[in-house]
Amino acid sequence: MTSGGDAGVGGLTEALRRFADERDWGQFHTPKNLAMALAGEVGELLAELQWLTPEESATVMADPEAGGRVRAEIGDVMIYLVRLADVLGIDLVEAATDKLADSARRYPVERARGSAAKAPDA
Template identity: 80%
Template sequence: MSSVEELTERVRAFARERDWEQFHTPKNLAMALAGEVGELLAELQWLTPEQSAAVMADPELGPRVRAEIGDVTVYLVRLADVLGIDLVTAALDKLSEAGTRYTVEAARGRADKIKDA
């Protein structure tokens, strides 16, 4: 599988085959997505910055983090599909907006939030 479109179709078919479309409301999917993000956070919560950067090298923790990212991705893809949002376009639009707000000159090397103009 190499594209967001292919993944979207696979997730859509998975839900359809199980008659889960009835449960896949935007609210339910957003809540499930938040839960999965929480599970991902739980895997990283008590790691040092150095440990979190090297997490995928850990033979026990790495696969768990990968699985949680998979869960997050599936729910995000499904939510976008149900809402009719093209994920790549939405991400590119957001990146463009962020580039306008966080110019290289204003944001380089800074982690603080830049106030709206």
């Protein structure tokens, strides 16, 4: 697998597809299995932050050991998310951009600034 951040989501998608294909793992990479694996990895990320204070969680990356674990779990989350989107034929950047536009509509700055209130269903 290639390394570095300059490959972008498309490069990561290709690398993960190749990685799975080389191992004949496509048979296991059903949307259900990938979503379950993604949820498991998110749970592992949560476990790294669970008992930290808000202040400790904001500075977790300053601790080389804890920060390394958080970074690894975020990497796992990203891998499963990208692989799931690929299997389902979803462009992640387009999906996120569409969701951001919808959120901007539902949470206009003048009403939402500084508020954590949930928007009414729209």
